[in-house]
Amino acid sequence: MELGFKHQLGLVCVILLFPALCNCNEYFTNSRATYYGTSDGNGTPTGACGFGEYGRKMNWYDGRVAGVSGLWRNGAGCGTCYQVKCKIAELCDVKGAYLVATDQGYGDRTDFVMSPNAFSRLGGNKNASAELKKYGTVDIEYRRVPCTYIGNVLFHIKESSSNPGYLAVVILNVNGKYDVNAVEMWQKGKERWEALRRVYGAVFDFANPPRGEILLRFQVGVKWMIPNIAIPANWKPGATYDTKLQLY
Structure with missing residues (x-):
């Protein structure tokens, strides 16, 4: 049985609107x-x-x-x-x-x-x-x-960290409605990104991080976000660093 034009138009409208209707x-x-x-x-x-x-x-x-x-x-x-x-x-x-x-x-x-x-x-x-x-x-x-934090994304270095030897970091002020799914560290010399481990909650860690500046990126939803500045070489446990990156 063929559908009339009005029925076809109605079906198209339903298909187009369905994703919006199903936004949980x-x-x-x-x-x-x-x-x-x-x-x-x-x-x-x-x-x-x-x-x-x-x-x-x-x-x-x-x-x-x-x-x-x-x-x-x-x-x-x-x-x-x-x-x-x-x-x-x-x-x-x-x-x-x-x-x-x-x-x-x-x-x-x-x-x-x-x-x-x-x-x-x-x-x-x-x-x-x-x-x-x-x-x-x-x-x-x-x-x-969506979250509506004030200011830029922050990297807070957990007090359990030790420079050098061990880095644990929590990411703060992540606006929007997507999870932080992963965090990676740039390995200079190896020229590749390596994953940090989600040790608990929102805390990610990395054993034996490279000396010098530390460049991290994090995944929000499916998109990777790279801060505008690196964590400085003289980073300290308990310190918080402004990434100069703001999410909306």
């Missing part, structure tokens, strides 16, 4: 969320992503951070951003909270174990937030959204 970032997933306690409402510097002290606030997110369970994805989910909305109409803000995954955490069938600051942002006002905390765990819906 446009849809919310139902789940549950709870929170943990801290003295100042921010995150914890001991989060399993390896962000350290930076993980307490995560740039402009101002402590709106969370541990995640299934979204952890063996550490690939570290630094990813989400919009989370609770479902008690008289208490919950319609926009919910925008937060960053900085830790691995489990609750009562929850995807998010949120910092006090993040959980409070679920409420429509101060009193509503206080009421939500009495629930302890609430039904939510969430979706992944």
